[in-house]
Amino acid sequence: MDFKKDFPIFQHRPQLIYLDNAATSQKPLVVLDAEKDYYERLNSNIHRSAHFLAEEATIAYEETRQTVADFIGTEKKHEIVFTRNATEGINLVARSYGDACLQESDEVLLSKMEHHSNIVPWLQLKERKGVNVRYLDIDENGQFVFDSSQITSKTKFVSLTGMSNILGSIPDLKPIIAAAHAKGAKILIDACQLAVHSPINVQELDADFLVFSAHKMYGPTGVGVLYGKEELLKKMPPFLGGGEMIQEVFEDRFTPNDIPQKFEAGTPNISGVVTFKAAIDYIGKIGFDKIRSIEQELTEYTLNKLSALPYLKLIGPKTTDNRSSVISFAMEGIHPHDIAEGLSQKNICIRAGHHCGQILMDTWGLPATARISLAFYNTKDDIEQAVHALEEVYKYFH
Ligand SMILES: Cc1ncc(COP(=O)(O)O)c(C=O)c1O
Incomplete structure (x- = not known):
């Protein structure tokens, strides 16, 4: 089901791939x-x-x-x-x-x-x-x-x-x-x-x-x-x-x-x-059962795609157990801000930084992470485009 049609921003910005839902979500009509x-x-x-x-x-x-x-x-x-x-x-x-x-x-x-x-x-x-x-x-x-x-x-x-x-x-x-x-x-x-x-x-x-x-x-x-x-x-x-x-x-x-x-x-x-x-x-109206099953599937898909990139390190749980659709990662030799900037040039919004969680970052010795956060209106195509853009960012810096 195409939930994006419920959200006018995706009609106004057809190229938009919004993967920063943990910061704030888009609003339905x-x-x-x-x-x-x-x-x-x-x-x-x-x-x-x-x-x-x-x-x-x-x-x-x-x-x-x-x-x-x-x-x-x-x-x-x-x-x-x-x-x-x-x-x-x-x-x-x-x-x-x-x-x-x-x-x-x-x-x-x-x-x-x-x-x-x-x-x-x-x-x-x-x-x-x-x-x-x-x-x-x-x-x-x-x-x-x-x-x-x-x-x-x-x-x-x-x-x-x-x-x-x-x-x-x-x-x-x-x-x-x-x-x-x-x-x-x-x-x-x-x-x-x-x-x-x-x-x-x-x-x-x-x-x-x-x-x-x-x-x-x-x-x-x-x-x-x-x-x-x-x-x-x-x-x-x-x-x-x-x-x-x-x-x-x-x-x-x-x-x-x-x-x-x-x-x-x-x-x-x-x-x-x-x-x-x-x-x-x-x-x-949609129901949490549906929301959860869509988001679990998207999370699993994203985790699999990201795990396949050898230069990318997932931060946090690697499986869908006891987790939802917020996924942090780091890329060898590239600052998360450069990753987010590279994706932004392709209309893809992700978050980079310490995510207002400096204590965890300091404890784990991380300067920052890149973060994809999915909502039920995201699609596998969104994820494929983001992964493709991540590959391009890596190539650009190496
Ligand atoms: C876990 C958590 N707690 C608190 C907040 C603060 O939310 P708000 O800025 O809406 O007060 C956020 C926002 O990202 C959050 O993710």
Whole structure:
């Protein structure tokens, strides 16, 4: 099936081969239409005005909250907080939960393959509160090197990725979540990449917090989701102050609103949130079974093609086990930026750099990697053209 026809960018740019989906995905027409429709028919501020237009906009905004709650398997839609992106969700938790509940010399456990968004907020917490930040090692298949002794009575918070944006690996989180809870630690899952490729059920996972961004999921930029367990969100202080997050304001104090409004200060990205529903509905219509089977086949095809190039080294898992469609590699004697530049000249978009994962790069002694990240709308022809272009880049430099 030709899914590219759902995405207008491929009609506007017929030569485009887009293999940078882990950075952000393309947007289907249904999503573009939803945004236009919102501004043409509904545009109004939410939650505050009594008029009918505000009420309709509020209903549409809150419908997305319900859709997101269903999407990740919580029955409580007030456990869904809208943010600007996953990064803001992690910052919110580090600032609000971290500042209120963690003390000097408490420990925050991360891993060496976290995105900078899931490292820097914790290092900032270390600067503010003096907590210790420790990192789980990563094995060559992109799995956490973990045994339960790594979570001690000092460990108060664990924050880990559900899928690596560098290696494509999907680590087994369940034993870590169980071990964290056994010691009374809370756990946040950075599902920024995972949510694009796999169904998530926060209740089955028993995650305390979970974040992701709409823009990687065929939705608009400027919308993120923070899921948090009701009892935790309730006891956390507000992150940002302003309109909507308060019940009452006096000269010398304020009373915060209930969740989730307590964490949604100011006018949110209303059109973005409303539009995100169209993206989730689009994913739902295709279904994760189909998305996964297409992406697994494309991943296997890419791994086989890349493995056949003797001068190319795959970084991370070499098989399709416990992984999705993000594939990093290095080429003998050629900087990843030159690879990406060479492919760009042929209308092929891949990513090169440290992928906001400098700690893994430093640990593994890599200056950078080139990265192909596939979506279900990619085709084997896209991959063949990319592999052909890689061969040409190699020839050019040798
Ligand atoms: C694993 C992971 N976490 C967090 C982020 C940050 O996402 P955003 O920039 O949308 O906040 C990314 C973005 O690439 C990511 O891949």
